[in-house]
Amino acid sequence: xxxxxxxxxxFAIVKTIKGVERILEYCRKTGYMSFDFETKAxxxxxxxxxxCTIIGIAFQPGFAYSIPLYHKESNLxxxxxxxxxxxxxxxxxxxxxxxxxxxxxxxxxxxxYDIRGVYLDGMLAKYVLDEExxxxxxxxxARFIPEFAGYDDExxxxxxxxKGWEHVPLTxxxxxxxxxxxxxxxxxxxxxxxxxxxxxxxxxxxFRNMAMMQSRTFAESELMGVKIxxxxxxxxxxxxxxxxxxxxxKLLAIKVIRRxxxxxxxxxxxxxxxxxxxxIYAIKTGKKEAKNEASKARMINQREExxxxxxxxxxxxxxxxxxxxxFNSPDQMVxxxxxxxxGFRFKIVKYxxxxxxxxxxxxxxxxxxxxxxxxTKDKTGFIQKLLDHRELSKLHSTYMVSIQERxxxxxxxxxxxxIHGTVTGRPSSANPNLQNIPRTTTSSLIKGMYIPPxxxxxxxxxxxxxxxxxxxxxxxxxxMIEIFKKGYNVHVxxxxxxxxxxxxxEEIKGILSDPKHPDHLFWEKQKKRGxxxxxxxxxxxxxxxxxxxxxxxxxxxIEFKQEWFNQFPLIKKWMSAQERRVRKYGYVEGLFGRRRRxxxxxxxxxxxxxxxxxxxxxxxxQGCSSDFTQFSTVIxxxxxxxxxxxxxxxxxxxxxxxxxxxxxxxxxxxxxIHKAVPLITEICSNPDTQKxxxxxxxxxxxxxxxxxxxxxxxxEDYSYDKDYSLWLK
DNA sequence: AAATAGCCGTA
DNA sequence: GTACGGCTATTTT
Numbered sequence: 007x008x009x010x011x012x013x014x015x016x017f018a019i020v021k022t023i024k025g026v027e028r029i030l031e032y033c034r035k036t037g038y039m040s041f042d043f044e045t046k047a048x049x050x051x052x053x054x055x056x057x058c059t060i061i062g063i064a065f066q067p068g069f070a071y072s073i074p075l076y077h078k079e080s081n082l083x084x085x086x087x088x089x090x091x092x093x094x095x096x097x098x099x100x101x102x103x104x105x106x107x108x109x110x111x112x113x114x115x116x117x118x119y120d121i122r123g124v125y126l127d128g129m130l131a132k133y134v135l136d137e138e139x140x141x142x143x144x145x146x147x148a149r150f151i152p153e154f155a156g157y158d159d160e161x162x163x164x165x166x167x168x169k170g171w172e173h174v175p176l177t178x179x180x181x182x183x184x185x186x187x188x189x190x191x192x193x194x195x196x197x198x199x200x201x202x203x204x205x206x207x208x209x210x211x212x213f214r215n216m217a218m219m220q221s222r223t224f225a226e227s228e229l230m231g232v233k234i235x236x237x238x239x240x241x242x243x244x245x246x247x248x249x250x251x252x253x254x255x256k257l258l259a260i261k262v263i264r265r266x267x268x269x270x271x272x273x274x275x276x277x278x279x280x281x282x283x284x285x286i287y288a289i290k291t292g293k294k295e296a297k298n299e300a301s302k303a304r305m306i307n308q309r310e311e312x313x314x315x316x317x318x319x320x321x322x323x324x325x326x327x328x329x330x331x332x333f334n335s336p337d338q339m340v341x342x343x344x345x346x347x348x349g350f351r352f353k354i355v356k357y358x359x360x361x362x363x364x365x366x367x368x369x370x371x372x373x374x375x376x377x378x379x380x381x382t383k384d385k386t387g388f389i390q391k392l393l394d395h396r397e398l399s400k401l402h403s404t405y406m407v408s409i410q411e412r413x414x415x416x417x418x419x420x421x422x423x424x425i426h427g428t429v430t431g432r433p434s435s436a437n438p439n440l441q442n443i444p445r446t447t448t449s450s451l452i453k454g455m456y457i458p459p460x461x462x463x464x465x466x467x468x469x470x471x472x473x474x475x476x477x478x479x480x481x482x483x484x485x486m487i488e489i490f491k492k493g494y495n496v497h498v499x500x501x502x503x504x505x506x507x508x509x510x511x512e513e514i515k516g517i518l519s520d521p522k523h524p525d526h527l528f529w530e531k532q533k534k535r536g537x538x539x540x541x542x543x544x545x546x547x548x549x550x551x552x553x554x555x556x557x558x559x560x561x562x563x564i565e566f567k568q569e570w571f572n573q574f575p576l577i578k579k580w581m582s583a584q585e586r587r588v589r590k591y592g593y594v595e596g597l598f599g600r601r602r603r604x605x606x607x608x609x610x611x612x613x614x615x616x617x618x619x620x621x622x623x624x625x626x627x628q629g630c631s632s633d634f635t636q637f638s639t640v641i642x643x644x645x646x647x648x649x650x651x652x653x654x655x656x657x658x659x660x661x662x663x664x665x666x667x668x669x670x671x672x673x674x675x676x677x678x679i680h681k682a683v684p685l686i687t688e689i690c691s692n693p694d695t696q697k698x699x700x701x702x703x704x705x706x707x708x709x710x711x712x713x714x715x716x717x718x719x720x721x722e723d724y725s726y727d728k729d730y731s732l733w734l735k
Numbered sequence: 736a737a738a739t740a741g742c743c744g745t746a
Numbered sequence: 747g748t749a750c751g752g753c754t755a756t757t758t759t
Contacts, residue, residue, distance in 0.1 A: 442745035
């Protein structure tokens with residue numbers, strides 16, 4: 007049976023300031039304030055154009071009020087309401103509860119208040135308990151309070167109908183808002199209880215000391231934003247646009263392309279005639295109704311005229327006209343390269359893969375790998391130009407134009423970091439994604455637009471070989487541990503090991519730093535192979551793919567892997583142990599207590615089971631490495647707040663700018679650099695995991711390096727001897 | 736207007 | 747091999 011809340015005494019719209027004051031009283035009595043804003047979803051809390059339409063507040067299960075803030079049906083003055091709400095938010099004896107509290111917190115800050123005291127985010131509690139999406143409130147209500155599944159259906163329709171929350175009539179909006187606050191309170195308390203079960207003692211610290219603290223660091227970071235050199239951005243955008251246009255002209259002039267376009271037109275005309283003939287047939291046989299005989303004749307006549315126009319090649323309407331060849335269209339590229347009789351007629355290299363099953367489809371692929379293969383058979387130079395076009399248009403649309411569209415009047419970008427964004431514990435980034443900004447030489451110009459604010463430099467702290475260090479710690483492999491203890495570069499050491507020259511590590515290192523040495527190129531290659539090998543093994547990559555990446559035969563790849571395992575025997579042992587654990591428990595766990603549940607280990611489908619085994623190895627390594635970065639951001643934030651680390655005098659720029667999985671970016675004024683950097687690297691290398699997560703690294707230490715830059719595109723290794731103030735002149 | 740497919744950027 | 751987000755083209759509603 008589907009229940010529905012009614013507007014009885016439990017839920018109400020507050021219409022007077024007296025009513026708001028009563029809510030304050032209730033929250034103080036129960037010690038809980040669960041709240042949820044409905045807002046105009048546009049610029050977010052950073053922009054001063056958008057406002058909260060309404061807030062729902064619950065203080066005990068089943069009891070909630072809504073207060074209209076900026077709603078046309080309300081006569082309440084928000085200027086009077088906010089100071090009252092502020093008293094609640096800043097009252098340390100009241101537990102603040104929200105679903106995705108980072109979002110609510112940003113709005114609270116926007117109105118000039120802070121949230122003090124204990125803070126409970128049901129969504130993050132749920133995420134720690136179960137990392138698989140969905141994580142949204144509606145889905146959780148459907149799962150745990152199924153009698154109220156779909157409670158938002160009605161208001162959803164109204165939002166669509168009235169085009170925005172702010173236009174939905176107050177009564178249904180208020181009811182919905184109360185339900186949101188109420189369900190948030192109930193589920194949050196429920197999930198927190200589950201986190202506190204003594205049988206999983208690591209959950210609550212992970213929730214409190216990691217997830218909830220990340221909520222703060224990311225909220226501050228998102229509000230602060232990153233600075234953009236808009237002049238520079240506009241310049242490279244224009245440049246790139248020009249290059250794309252020029253390339254496009256050249257591409258379109260290629261003979262085969264002209265021929266293919268002719269074919270497209272004739273083929274299109276053929277199809278138009280076919281379908282018009284089909285229409286005529288439908289009219290004649292009565293499948294398409296006509297009012298009377300006269301109109302029937304007229305309809306047929308019209309279509310026959312159309313056909314003669316088509317035959318003459320006269321295409322006029324938007325549907326009829328054939329656009330120029332579009333090199334961004336995978337469909338057209340398939341025709342051009344493989345299927346069209348007037349195209350290149352290349353042999354199909356491979357097929358695209360189905361997302362669900364990962365099996366090849368019947369559609370030929372035109373991805374980069376395919377193009378590189380075709381390039382050797384192409385004499386027109388088209389393939390190279392297409393590759394160039396792909397690269398440029400990707401850079402242009404994703405990393406230039408979309409940034410231009412998002413940049414604020416004060417030249418900032420406000421991305422969003424999702425704590426619950428991945429199943430492994432890594433945060434994800436969106437709107438825009440600051441974690442996939444191009445870094446290669448061809449596109450390094452992109453990072454040049456990410457500059458520190460005036461008077462500041464960019465400090466990036468990077469964890470080095472985080473995943474392999476974690477793997478060494480988890481597996482306790484003595485050989486891998488030795489590499490890190492000696493401070494070796496793990497990929498070079500691996501290269502030395504698989505060549506059975508480990509004792510000559512220092513010598514090899516010397517060769518690598520001497521470009522004139524006769525063996526320099528050899529060891530460069532070996533180092534690259536070592537790196538490929540390290541990752542391929544950690545993630546159980548197929549032999550074929552490893553061979554491909556290493557540039558060796560499959561047989562050789564298998565031998566390399568064999569040798570690798572001989573060199574690091576305990577890693578293999580750990581991997582089998584992970585497999586055993588996931589079979590036994592259905593989940594695996596990393597050092598911070600973060601779990602990855604892998605029920606697919608019990609699937610009937612072998613592919614699913616194998617995936618679960620790979621995940622059981624990858625997830626703790628990936629998640630745990632990221633946990634170190636995240637933990638560091640939290641500790642550093644604490645130091646900044648206490649004043650034990652100082653990066654800047656600016657209040658505006660005092661938060662972290664970004665994190666990208668194993669690196670963290672800060673803005674810093676030169677006079678603080680030499681005091682702050684050693685402190686930060688010390689904290690990151692030896693984080694106090696004992697205190698907050700009840701474990702200690704037994705065998706390897708984490709390692710961080712620091713880089714400084716006048717932009718994200720020009721980072722240099724930090725040096726204690728450098729006078730960075732000179733960089734600002 | 737919303738969903739899917741293909742491709743491609745990052746760690 | 748693992749983990750993501752986002753753009754463009756294209757189909758579906």
